[in-house]
Amino acid sequence: GAGVSQTPSNKVTEKGKYVELRCDPISGHTALYWYRQSLGQGPEFLIYFQGTGAADDSGLPNDRFFAVRPEGSVSTLKIQRTERGDSAVYLCASSLTGRDGYTFGSGTRLTVV
Amino acid sequence: GESVGLHLPTLSVQEGDNSIINCAYSNSASDYFIWYKQESGKGPQFIIDIRSNMDKRQGQRVTVLLNKTVKHLSLQIAATQPGDSAVYFCAETGAGSYQLTFGKGTKLSVIP
Structure with a gap:
């Protein structure tokens, strides 16, 4: 597609539930990133994929968070046993090689109630 | 929607x-901004972006200046327009890294 697409744009879930957030990167971009942005803050790195593999997952806050990119294109960020502190905007970005200008999607606003 | 510019x-x-x-950055190893x-x-x-082997780069109405000595980055916007109103973040990454580290952000408000 022309840009990075993220679905859903908004997600409200109850504490303890499981959620999946989807990212469609720009076609042909091998690098894909997930970031999390809390209100009034800059985005914080979660995980980086090069192709199908997670090259760097050092930003994932704990083992409730997991992400996959099975075919090297679409990625899914999975959060188990959601907590109210997980509420944030989850941003996905892609780039052609990984060291050029990243293009971000509009994000998924997750609210845990 | 909620404002990313709060506080x-x-x-x-x-x-x-x-x-x-x-924007001030702290990592002296950062090489891409x-x-x-x-x-x-x-x-x-x-x-706009800039690599550490440069100290100035220009785009359309925007200029980025990099001072590695004092670890300072600036964005200049010429002839600011109402459409420029937004929150602006600087981001950096270091050699061999793919993580972007974002600064705190500045909210720009343009008065018509």
């Missing part, structure tokens, strides 16, 4: 004036 430093400029947004613009409810939008 951020704010710069107010008159339409048509030039704007300068500053990007400025992003973020409007409410949207993701960060790439504006």
Whole structure:
């Protein structure tokens, strides 16, 4: 597609539930990133994929968070046993090689109630 | 929607004036820097980037200056327009790293 697409744009879930957030990167971009942005803050790195593999997952806050990119294109960020502190905007970005200008999607606003 | 500019430093400029947004970074190993613009409810939008082997780069109405000695980055916007109103973030990454580290952000408000 022309840009990075993220679905859903908004997600409200109850504490303890499981959620999946989807990212469609720009076609042909091998690098894909997930970031999390809390209100009034800059985005914080979660995980980086090069192709199908997670090259760097050092930003994932704990083992409730997991992400996959099975075919090297679409990625899914999975959060188990959601907590109210997980509420944030989850941003996905892609780039052609990984060291050029990243293009971000509009994000998924997750609210845990 | 909620504002990403809540509690951020704010710069107010008159339409048509030039704007300068500053950013300090701490990692002396950072070698790639990007400025992003973020409007409410949207993701960060790439504006301009610069690598550490340069100290100035110009785009359309924007200029980025890099001073590695004092670890300072600035974004200059010429002839600021109402559409420039947004939160601006600087981001950096170091050699061999793919993580972007974002600064705190500055909210730019353009007064018509």
